[in-house]
Amino acid sequence: MEPVKKATVYLIPSVLSNDEKALATLPAYIIDNIKKCTVFFTEQEKTTRRFFKKLWKEMVIDDYTWYALHHVDENIIKAFKNHIAEGETIGIISEAGCPGIADPGQDLVAIAHLHNAKVIPLVGPSSLLLALMASGLNGQHFQFCGYLPIDPATRRKKIKEIEAYSQAKQCTQIFIETPYRNNALLGDIFSCCEAETFLCIGYDITGENESIQTKKIKDWKKKIPVLEKIPAIFLLLAN
Numbered sequence: 001m002e003p004v005k006k007a008t009v010y011l012i013p014s015v016l017s018n019d020e021k022a023l024a025t026l027p028a029y030i031i032d033n034i035k036k037c038t039v040f041f042t043e044q045e046k047t048t049r050r051f052f053k054k055l056w057k058e059m060v061i062d063d064y065t066w067y068a069l070h071h072v073d074e075n076i077i078k079a080f081k082n083h084i085a086e087g088e089t090i091g092i093i094s095e096a097g098c099p100g101i102a103d104p105g106q107d108l109v110a111i112a113h114l115h116n117a118k119v120i121p122l123v124g125p126s127s128l129l130l131a132l133m134a135s136g137l138n139g140q141h142f143q144f145c146g147y148l149p150i151d152p153a154t155r156r157k158k159i160k161e162i163e164a165y166s167q168a169k170q171c172t173q174i175f176i177e178t179p180y181r182n183n184a185l186l187g188d189i190f191s192c193c194e195a196e197t198f199l200c201i202g203y204d205i206t207g208e209n210e211s212i213q214t215k216k217i218k219d220w221k222k223k224i225p226v227l228e229k230i231p232a233i234f235l236l237l238a239n
Contacts, residue, residue: 005087007117011099013124017207025206039065043095072107084115098126127233134212135200137237142172159192167238182227193217200235
């Protein structure tokens with residue numbers, strides 16, 4: 001009896017924006033590696049199917065096994081382990097950007113390592129790194145804070161904490177928010193932060209309406225942006 005081959009897990013990046021300009025940022029070898037996979041674990045199956053068809057029009061969607069990662073529950077973990085045990089080639093896809101970065105795919109990647117699968121990250125756009133690159137803020141020392149608290153009072157407390165930490169350590173603080181809460185977050189930033197603190201706001205990164213701007217809080221207040229329902233990323237560095 002021949003031994004089962006070692007499983008391979010490809011971490012497949014997705015676009016950050018739904019236009020052709022964003023699609024053009026992806027390296028061609030992503031398609032080659034999608035073709036190697038037999039099963040996909042993805043945040044949103046419908047979105048991923050549509051994305052793959054744009055990359056590879058001849059793809060027969062029903063030839064593949066699909067799992068949605070709304071929650072990494074026991075059923076998902078069991079299925080993933082079974083595919084690993086069978087030595088299959090598996091793709092993990094984020095809804096936007098790179099799997100494992102602010103993304104539930106990290107849980108499956110950890111399981112893949114525990115079961116000695118080969119994990120291969122593919123090059124693609126990350127809003128965190130692209131915004132940091134373009135911000136002019138400290139790229140030698142930075143911290144990703146993820147989503148800030150939903151409760152307004154707790155959120156304002158957190159903003160003051162990360163500003164104080166940024167000032168003490170000269171560490172760029174990076175955070176994100178659900179699009180419909182962007183304006184509330186901005187209001188709290190402007191009410192809590194010092195006038196000389198730098199804030200970078202990036203949105204539609206790699207898309208047609210891309211904007212990445214860094215200003216001091218006092219200068220942002222002269223014309224406050226409206227970011228309702230626009231995916232955005234925020235970087236803060238206190239003087």
